[in-house]
Amino acid sequence: MNVHVAGGDVEKRTLAIVGELKALEGPLLPILHEIQAEFGFVPQESLPVLARELNLSRAEVHGVVTFYHDYRDHPTGRHVLKLCRAEACQSMGGDRLAERVKALLGIDFHQTTLDGAVTLEPIFCLGLCACAPAAMFDGELHGRLDDASVRELVAEARR
Structure with missing residues (x-):
């Protein structure tokens, strides 16, 4: 790329x-x-x-x-973290998790960290409703996220 x-x-x-x-x-x-x-x-x-x-x-x-939300008109960071914002994920703590990720990265949705490492994007349903809350990191799905797994994803993105 x-x-x-x-x-x-x-x-x-x-x-x-x-x-x-x-x-x-x-x-x-x-x-x-x-x-x-x-x-x-x-x-x-x-x-x-x-x-x-x-x-x-x-x-x-x-x-x-x-x-189509997947097409971007600007470059992203080296890694893209997409957090599911659909109802099932929200009902399982997705809003709290999203706020945690934003705080860990120091950015909001549609932004990239200053070091160019991570772009944070909302996505509306990854189809992992039974494994909510869910995310996609560089095209790989992650379900049943909690504070520990989110910290691991952010640490991996920062490497």
Whole structure:
């Protein structure tokens, strides 16, 4: 993941990704996923390229990027911690746990620690309702979180 790229490089790399995936049926979502995997986020410079290459309006592309919560328009930290904010997790102490994580990291949701180590994001249902409260750390699910397990996740993220 390279988040420091010049505008021309973004266009070239976006064109390469579009070229690889354009033949898919409904290619926009897979292309956006690949762009985010490449850059760590979806650069604004990619949007007009996608619109032009997929024969879509810029508004259509922008609408898709902003509708889905997993697409980011800015770089994240080296690690991403997503805390479930759905009702089952809230009922099992998720709000208290979220406040604990925010205090441990010194940030709020949608923020990244000053050292660039961790980005904290809310997520609305990880499908682990029976194991609430739950989180996702760098794509790995964690359930039945408590103060000790949250401290371990934050320590791992800080390494």
